[in-house]
Amino acid sequence: MSRIGVVVFPGSNCEYDAVAAVERLGDQAEFVWHTRTDLNGIDGVILPGGFAHGDYLRPGALARFSPVMGAVERFAADGGPVLGICNGFQVLVEAGMLPGALQKNRGLTFLCQPTTLVVSSTSSVLTRGASVGQELVVPINHFSGSYTCDDETHDELVRNGQIVLRYKENPNGSRDDIAGVANKAGNVVGLMPHPERAMSMLLGSADGVVLFESFLGVKVEQPALAH
């Protein structure tokens, strides 16, 4: 049983969905308001999707200065698992906790659609329960999701197995079809797709379950998730 802190900035909007995904797998989740400076007793942190601080200036550019981010950085430095989904990924990148940057989509429109992801590395807290090459149907929902980085960083990401998920068909112009990356230690992961939206066949896909199971470090009976 884990206790997961879901960080809420003003303008976050996927915080309830993140909590629902955690609770669906039998763990506990609680909101962590962005002004908090400690994460006492929390076993993992999720930075959920949304538009933290209105995405003013640039997605994540203001949220990285919220008081809670200092605590999140310390938590990560101590090896604690941190997951940034969509806007949360953008925040982690702006905070320098993950390499690279997220640009506006090729095509310059917001995109909400299912995508097929391919697991590229299992050396992260998000993908350790999956297998390399496994395909997962998970929706995307973003305007600024085109991942980019310089050549040197890219080489390093490849070398260290930090590219954890790739798009099977690139929807947004991301470099090397990158959908999600981890830090070198594998305990901090960010991805643009929304695994919390893929937890039930009633909503079209349960392929996010393997990712959340990995993150939560639990195994749940598969049949319970069939609907």
Next chain:
Amino acid sequence: MSSPQPLHRALGLTDSELESIREVLGREPNSLELALYGVMWSEHCSYKSSRIHLRRLPTEAPHVLVGPGENAGVIDAGDGIAVAIRIESHNHPSAIEPYQGAATGVGGILRDVFTMGARPLAVMDPLFFGELSDARQRWLVEGVVSGISGYGNSVGVPTIGGELTFDDCYASNPLVNVLCCGALPTERLVLGVASGVGNLAVLLGSSTGRDGIGGVSVLASAGFDGADGAESLDDAKRPSVQVGDPYEEKRLIEACLALLDDGLVVGIQDLGGAGIVCATSETAARGGVGMDVDVTAIPLREAGMQPFEIMTSESQERMLAIITPENWAAVAALCAKWEVRASIVGHVVEPTIDANGRAVAMLRVRQGFDGEVLAEVPANSLADEAPLYDRPMARPADLDAVNADDPSDDEPVGSPNDDLLDLLMDPAWVYRQYDSQLFLNTVVGPGRDAALLRLAGPGLPYSERGIALSTDSNPRWCALDPRAGTALTVAESVANLACVGATAKAVVNCLNFGNPEHPEVMWQLSESIDGMTEACLGLGLPVIGGNVSLYNESGGHDIDPTPVVGLLGVIDSLVAPPPGWGWREGDDIVLVGTRHADSDYRFPLGGSRWATRRGRRGGHLAHFDAETLAAAIDFVTGEVAAICAGSPSDVTAVHDIGGGGLAVALAEMVAVTALGARVVELEGHAELFSEFPGRFVMATNDVEAFLARAEVAGVPVTHLGTVGGQDFRIGSMVNVSVEEVGARRRGALEESLAAVG
């Protein structure tokens, strides 16, 4: 230079309306008071041309908790959950400034819903533009869609559907309607009422600026002059369009819902059209109390604003809460957490006793709470007592000739095959730009017959139920016969809900019409309301809210009558998705419902998309027959609801036959499954393209069992063919590859938008 017109006319008031104001006040109004009446008695706020007709709509049913006249209609959906729904237009602002016009339309409708204590859970957007061969229309489409996307996604409410219609009649008057649905624990229902003398009126949210002054009167209650529908009509009115800030709105939603959760407010009211004067006069009028508003207490965005500007500004993202003085500290603290500004701007006071000894809820605008009274008017006179007009009506003189020019005997211009491909259009380019999934409720999202959501959300008790939503309109039908056209539109909407297994519970409407001072337009409006009344009575549906948008005219040309029906349904058990359009190899394809229309023609083409694409805009419609419709709809609803409840079924696909007719419905199923179909010879192209509601394409993997159930239900079924292969064939008329069907449908919209012009 023309001589300046009198102030009241510049504010949109007629000479006789000025006379009425003098009677109410018993004196000459000052200029501030005139400005208050100017916005509150506008067509947009007062419904003065339509109200006597709207009274004919049926509004009652046992499950209706709140009917028309409040910020939103509310029904009891069961399991302790109430569902609030509202539809509005933002047509005129969007014509001038498409991004902000559409964005603020979303913001406004959300406030209407969370004002009731409901968390907004879904938005839908019926959109109407001119043909995309015109560059200006492409600019409008891209602006409106990105405005909805930019605001709706950021504010955190999923956009789960809508409609997209292109027709030249909207070239100068695009229609941007927006529907919002929310849910709340039934016991938390709140109304916009001020009560309790000594209570405080607290303004929440944005500061007040000069944006949107006169939006309801200058903009929304007059037509556009420009004959060419181009830039000439825009520039002078652009300052009357408001500017939206979804981040402010998001914090406002969370703060207001938290205030309601904590029981800190007595009443709450959104600020929309007509701004502070509207919110304060409506809450005071409903509560039967007076209200003193201090114009100096209202936080302003810019210096030098006059009291009339402050009182009538339509600056967005503001709410008015009525609270007790004891709760002020807690309210202020909670608002500070969400970084929402809160300012005490008014006091609830005793009603004034007039010369006849009657209590009058008086709205007073003051310079400081104890300062000079700048305006003093009875709140009811602003909110409820605008003059009502029974405007002259006349059936259009050319309608007989239009009806007589029936395209039902027309031969196809090209081949039926080409005509079919020409009618296909996938709206995915639009809805891909909307977050349609937030809150993990969306079982069926945009682009299908109806949207289907789990009935769940933050703070709601657990329920296995679902709600379904559809928006429908058919201006082509309504131009030929507004009464039958509107009735058939309601039927079409109910049929759409059947495809996701939901039973229709309540209607909201957005009545988009031309200039009500044209007798033909008033006739269309009146007929349309009668048609809606007939259909709602026939199908047992209450109308729980609506909006009327008039003056959709440019250069003397009115739009075709465009009543938009928003329909809310409930499904009792939603544990598995409905079959949708997903037929499988080898399935049998059947037509459910009467094969022939109840009409002079077996397959009428009047008002069909097929005929309209050929410039043929005349003809007759099928008749509305509630009993026949209800039989087919009930059967389909039952079949799908059983699947959603988890029962095994032989039914593998369901699709309503709507715009474009039977051939388009079949082609859409071919396109999304990439599976071909072999359909028997039909009775000519008219059967392919005729449009009349109450018919469904279904697929089954046990046709004998299916036919037996339909027979028991007394619903006619026609065997159409089988699913399979990589070709789509209908007898000798249609023969096209699955690949081409998919490609044509996918590419139609994006290619039109990309056209160089």
